[in-house]
Amino acid sequence: MTSALLSFAVVAGFLTIVPGLDTALVLRSAVTQGRGQAFATALGVNTGVLVWGAAAAVGVSALLTASHLAYTVLRYAGAAYMVWFGVSMILKARRGAAEPVEQDGAGGLGRAWLRGTLTNLLNPKIGVFYVALLPQFIPPDVPPLAMGLLLALVHNVEGMAWFTLLIFGTGLVRAWVQRPAVRRAVDRVTGTALIAFGVKLALSSQ
Numbered sequence: 001m002t003s004a005l006l007s008f009a010v011v012a013g014f015l016t017i018v019p020g021l022d023t024a025l026v027l028r029s030a031v032t033q034g035r036g037q038a039f040a041t042a043l044g045v046n047t048g049v050l051v052w053g054a055a056a057a058v059g060v061s062a063l064l065t066a067s068h069l070a071y072t073v074l075r076y077a078g079a080a081y082m083v084w085f086g087v088s089m090i091l092k093a094r095r096g097a098a099e100p101v102e103q104d105g106a107g108g109l110g111r112a113w114l115r116g117t118l119t120n121l122l123n124p125k126i127g128v129f130y131v132a133l134l135p136q137f138i139p140p141d142v143p144p145l146a147m148g149l150l151l152a153l154v155h156n157v158e159g160m161a162w163f164t165l166l167i168f169g170t171g172l173v174r175a176w177v178q179r180p181a182v183r184r185a186v187d188r189v190t191g192t193a194l195i196a197f198g199v200k201l202a203l204s205s206q
Helices: 002-017 022-034 035-058 062-066 067-094 107-119 123-136 144-172 181-204
Strands: none
Touching: 002 123, 002 144, 022 035, 022 107, 022 144, 022 181, 035 107, 035 123, 035 144, 035 181, 067 107, 067 181
């Protein structure tokens, strides 16, 4: 079990630092909304990781792999969400309606957490990735659900460590990134990335 955890930690660690949509969302929150929003977004991303880890352990993600209909429905729902989210960011940037830098009330933090969670949960490729990866690290004499959650938790810890570095790194240039022009540019770039990711997801096959 220890060997499986260490091996998975190495693989998940490399995957964590590869730039992707989750990293873009957390950075966008750090730049345009502040540290609290960024951490809430990161927690949302990691909530999605835990759910997919549990789903993979009990075979739900395997269903997505085997069922073309289930995979297609989730794929299109995820693509629509990504495109809608990306378009809303770009339109907001064009109007110059940047959000306040700090929105650390319960409502603002809850919305940031929900964005991070939905971005992960509506991406079936994460589920397929987990169902392909996790079984290789689950020993035969260990309960699959418990081990799947433990592996996802390892991924969570590494992800939060990486996101923390990014968020505090952004804080070092806080005066510059708080400029409205910079925040609008970040929204445009992140929005474009979301739209591209959504279109790619919609057009991809299982």
